[in-house]
Amino acid sequence: MSSQLRFYKDVVTANAHGQSAKWYPPVLAGAQTLSRSLFDASVYRGCADIFGKLSPDEYADFIAGFIATGVETHGKHWRYADICTALFSLSRSLCVDSYLEIGVRRGRSMSMVAGTRPQANIVGFDLWLDNYAGLENPGPDFVRQEMERLGYKGALEFISGNSHETVPAYFGQHPEATFDLITVDGDHSPEGAMTDLLTVLPRLRIGGAIVFDDIVHPQHTYLKDVWRRSVSSKTNFSSYEFTDLGYGVAFAIRRS
Ligand SMILES: C[S@@+](CC[C@H](N)C(=O)[O-])C[C@H]1O[C@@H](n2cnc3c(N)ncnc32)[C@H](O)[C@@H]1O
Structure with a gap:
């Protein structure tokens, strides 16, 4: 699976100054850089636009209303992120070509990638x-139709069953399969x-992002600790956590 991840540059071959040693890994944007675009007005607008194209859903409708009210009340100072805004922003910023998602339900989070990267x-x-x-x-037939409503045209595969198997x-x-973005x-x-996090981590491309939802969900208060122990404590990952509002979300960029 080839990919042109933005922010991934081999500095030796890209560098015009003739350095012969490669000191840093080739990733040009870590989680701090990518978190800067997370709260752009265009992210909230883009998510609302995609929500508007999907079939109505109680939870998605609530989140869309929450975002609209937050932006209306606090304008450009509003800081809110969730799995959807994070996926919209990362998918767009990184120019994602390959995406793996564990936990699809009706395709709300998947639609953020399908809507921003239709191929x-x-x-x-x-x-x-x-x-x-x-x-x-x-189920999967419904989700496929939802992605088609967005004009998605890429190769879409659903695998049903317990993710641990x-x-x-x-x-x-698929021993060679790697991904630009994983949820x-x-x-x-x-x-x-x-288990899911540790299983997928080796398949994340260098420079790619992994997203983990619900890190401050009141019914799953241990998930932040799971994230920290399995991902953000690793030195080859640069990570970001949003815990201010909602159920929280975390993402990390693989640096090497
Ligand atoms: C929180 S929902 C996913 C929501 C989706 N990511 C979104 O934001 O729109 C979790 C999904 O994970 C699925 N799930 C739960 N345990 C699973 C397992 N062991 N293997 C595969 N899927 C599982 C459930 O069926 C459910 O559809």
Whole structure:
């Protein structure tokens, strides 16, 4: 899977000054840089535009209303992020060509990548648990139609089943597969979330981003610790956490 990740440059070959040694890894933008665009008005507008093209959903409608009210009340000073705004911003900034998502439900988070990068290759894993968290979980055919509503034209694959089995099996069948962007938002148990994160990390491209949802969700208060132990404590990842409002979200850039 080839890709042209923005902010990934081999400084030796790109450098006109003739240096012969490669001192730093080739990543030009870490989480601090990428977090700067997270709160752009264009991110909130872009998310609202995509939400508006999807089938109505109680939770998505609430978030869209929350964002509209926040922007209206606090204007350019408003600071809010969630899985959708983070994916919109990262997908656009990094020019993502390949995306893996664990935990798809009705495609709300996936739509952020499909809507900003309509040619990207996407693979989604879900058990399609009935009545997930009191919300309907209509399955892969529905999600495919939702992506088509956005004008998405890339290769889209859904793999149904328990991610702790299906993701390792997929990697076994695709030993070379790597991704520009990965989201872990499936099994929310401490062990399950940790397992998913550790399984996908080696498949994240250098310069790519991993997103983890719900780090301050009141029903999953341990997830921030899971994130810190499995990802942000690693020296080859540069990470960012948003915990001010909502359920929180974290992302990290693989530096080497
Ligand atoms: C929070 S929802 C995903 C929401 C989606 N990322 C979004 O923001 O629109 C979690 C999803 O993970 C799925 N799930 C839970 N445990 C799973 C497991 N062990 N393997 C695969 N999927 C799982 C559920 O069926 C549900 O659809």
